[in-house]
Amino acid sequence: MNVLSDNFAMFREGFLGTVELTALSALLALVLGTLIAAFRVSPVPALRVFGTAWVTLLRNTPLVLLFLVATLGLPALGLKGWDSFWLAVMALGCYTSAFVCEAIRSGINTVPVGQAEAARSIGMTFSQTLGQIVLPQATRTAIPPIGSLMIALAKNTAIASGFNVTELGSVQKTLNADAGYDIYVIFAWIAVCYIIITFAISGLFRLLENRLAVAR
C-alpha cells in the first residue's frame, strides 16, 4: 500500500516529464531572454520596440492564458500537429523569457557605460561589444535572479498537467482519482519530487555564481 513503490513507474515518468519540461523551457527562456535583452539595448529602434512589446505582453499575461493560446489559439491559426509537450515548452519558455530578459537587462545596467564606449572606440561592433564586454559582466549580476526564475519555472510546469502533458502534476491527479491512497501521502511524495528538482537548480546556480566570482 505504498503509493511510491506501487506506482514507481508512473512517478518516474512524471518526474522525468517535469525535468524535461523544465530543462527545455529553461533553455528556450534563456536563449530568447538574452536575445530580447539584446534587442532592448540595440541601436535599432524597431528592435527596441519589438523587445519592449514582447516583455510587456508576456510578463503581463497569466501563464494559464498563454497555455490556452498555445493549445487552442495556435491550432486555430493553422499551426496544427504540434504535440502538447512542445506547446507547453513554448508557453513556458516564452513566458519566462520576458522575466529573464529583464534580469539580464538589470545586469547590463550595472556594467559601466564607459566600458562599452571603450569597446566601441577600439572598433568593436555592437554585437561584439555586447558579447565580449557587456554580457559577460551583466551575467554575473543576473545569475542569482535568473536562478529564482528557473525555480519558479520548475514549479510553473505543473500548469501543463491541465493540458495533457505527463509530468508530476498529472501523476498527482491520476493517483488522487484512484481512491485508496492517502491524498496527503501523494502530495508529500509529489512535493519531495519538486524539492529534488528545485534544490538541483539552486545548487547549479550557486555553482555558476561561484565559478563566475572566481573568474575575476
Place this chain on the structure above:
Amino acid sequence: MSEVSVTKDAAAAPADALVVLHNVNKHFGALHVLQDVDLTIARGEVVVVIGPSGSGKSTLCRTINRLETTDSGSISIDGKPLPQEGKELARLRADVGMVFQSFNLFAHKTVLENVTLGQIKVRKTDRKQAEQKARALLDRVGVGAQAEKYPAQLSGGQQQRVAIARALAMDPKVMLFDEPTSALDPEMINEVLEVMQQLARDGMTMVVVTHEMGFARSAANRVVFMADGRIVEEARPDQFFSNPRSDRAKDFLSKILHH
C-alpha cells in the same frame, strides 16, 4: 625651443590634414554644446584643448570618433567622412584611439587581454602575434610586469597607461585624450604624462583635453581654447600662455594659474 616649434609647425602643414571638422554643430536638447566648430589637425600634430568646465571639450573629442552624433557639419578622418553607423563606422573608429578620464578598462579581462582583444576581434590578428605586440606595448608604457593582473588590482596611473596601450594596439592614426590625468592622484600624473610626451615625440597625432599646462607647453604644437561651445582662440602654447588675446582666455588663465 622656438626652433623645435618651427619645425613642428612645418610638419603640421594643412596640406597633410588628418582630422578635419567643418562647421560642426551639436545640441543636447536646448543646449548648443558645439557651435560652428572648425578645426583641422595635421598629421603628427599635437593639439591641446583647454577651456572652462562645460565648454564642450569632451563633446568635441567624442564627436571625432562619433561616440556622440552631430547635428550638422562634417567630420573627416584621413580624407574619409565619418560613416553614420554600423561596420563601416566601427572600422573607422579603430583608427581613432581614445583614452578616457576614467580609464574604462574591461574589468573582467586581464591587462593583457585588454590589449589583445581589439587586435583579435577587430584587426583579426592571430592570438600569438597579438600577445607579442601587447607585451611590447605594455613594456613601452611601463606596466609589462602587470600583464596577468586584472584592472582592479592596478593603481590609477597604471590603469591609464594600460588604457593607452590598449588604444595604441590598434595602430591608430590619431589619439584622443579626454582629461587623461584628472582622475589620478598627483604622484601618478607624471607617469602618464611621460608616456604621452614620448608618444608626441614619436610623431603621433594627438588631441589632448587637459589642464596640465606643463604638458601643453612642452608637447603641444597648438592650444585650442574653447568656451561656450565655440573655439575662441587658437595659438602656439608659448603665445597662448604668455599673451592670450581673448578676454575669455585671459580670465580663464588667471583663474587656473593662481591654483
